[in-house]
Amino acid sequence: MDNMKQREPPKVPSCVGMEVDKISNLPEHIIDNILSSLPLRDAVRTSILSSKWRFKWVTLPHLVFENQSVLISAQDQTIIKNKLVSVIDHVLLLHTGPIYRFKLSHRDLQGVSDVDRWILFLSRGFVKEFILEIWKGHRYKLPSSMYSFQKLIHLELFNCLLKPPYTFNGFKSLKSLDLQHITMDQGAFEDMVSNCPLLERLTLMNFDGFTHLKIHAPNLVFFDVGGVFEEVDFHDTINLAIVSIGLYSNTGSDRNMAFGCTGNLIKFFANLPRIQRLEVQNFFLKYLAAGGVPVKLPTPCIVLTFLSIRVNFNDMEEDLAALCLLRSCPNLQELELFVSSCILCTVATCPCFSLMECF
Known part of the structure; x- marks a missing residue:
């Protein structure tokens, strides 16, 4: 036993030259993608991982402030508002680099003057996507600085007053x-749409300020509207x-049209030669029927493959x-037909009913 050699401990491989923290050494654009996929509060928390991660979140190009990303545990509305303002101020103060996407949609957000200040700050940058949803209080009047966002590609507003x-x-x-x-003046709305030459998608819901909807947009591909309008041109x-x-x-x-005037149905389709999908909801079919209905449209909708009508x-x-x-x-390849509940009851009790007989 005395002649036996003492057992040597196992050798530990040297770590010299090896990357201990591979995540921190990822390319910047990959780190940005990782942080952008996290809620803002979690992205900020990565600053405690290591010294290398301390300020990585401050270069995030996408800033989203919503219920899931900014959780505030309080009951008093004043405290909630003050904390929310403090969080946004803190993030914008420390942020470096460009901000391409900014979203502000918090259930406890009201039309406060701080929003004016944030918009002014963002107007000096390169924001391409701006989303603002005011959930409480009166409609928030956008400041004049909002209209200087010349890099905007996507704009989304909820409960706002535009002048x-x-x-x-x-x-x-x-x-x-x-x-x-x-809420918006008709002339201002028409000028805004016509002066956006690259506009491809337009969504309008619950408008106040005018009832004659006039759209002039040569590059428009998608249009979705719901509201109280007397005319749609x-x-x-x-x-x-x-x-x-x-x-x-x-x-x-139901307004009577002058004798000899073209009916709404023909006027509506005159500027839609490439319509592929059409949904006619609520009272719009009644509007289209005003002024007389032809047996067929003068020019058939040859590329329309989906039709949904009520x-x-x-x-x-x-x-x-x-x-x-x-x-x-x-x-036509797909047809959705919606009828009132009273008509459905009549149809359901009629064994001889045939959709083809009606059309």
Whole structure:
């Protein structure tokens, strides 16, 4: 036993030259993608991982402040508001580099003056996507600095009042515009849309300020609207392919038109030669029937493959308008037909009912 050699401990491989923290040495754009996929609060928490991670979050190009990303444990509304303002101020103060996407949508956010300050700060940068949703209080009036975002590609506003300055010439790079629960003057709205030459997607819901909806957008491809409008006019919209329209009231749809004037149905489709999908909701079919309904449209909708309509079978004008649409879509592949509940009951109890007989 005395002659036995003492057992040597196992050799530990040398770590010299090896990367201990591989994540911290990833390319910057990959780290940005990792941080961008996290809620903002978790992205900020990565600053405690190591000295290398301490300030990585301050270069995030996408800033999202919403309920999931900014959790505030308090009951008093004043405390919640003050903490929310403090969090946003802190992030913007420490942030370095460009901000390309900014979203502010918190259930406890009200139209506070601090929003004016944040928008002014962002207007000096390169924001391409801006989303603002005011969930409480009166409609928030956008400051004049909002209209200087000339790099914008996507703009989304909820519960806001828009009064562009007379010097406003539109958003020249804007491709997508989503306005919901908005108050705006008709002239200002028409100028904004027509002065966005690259606009491709337009969503309008619950507008106040005017009832005559006039759209002039030569590059528009997608259009979705719901609200109380007496007239809907398209001008120079030959690229429109997807349209969804719902009127929440039939005000103006029964208005008598002058003898010899073109009916709404023909006027509506005159600027939609490339329509592929069409959804006609609520009272809009009644609007289309005003002014007379032809047996077929003068120019058939040859590329329209999807049609969704809501019709009242007790209204002869709506029935004729629906028939005209079906006869004018020779390549239709999908049809959604919605009828009122009373009509459904009648149909369900009639063993001889056939959809083909109606159309």
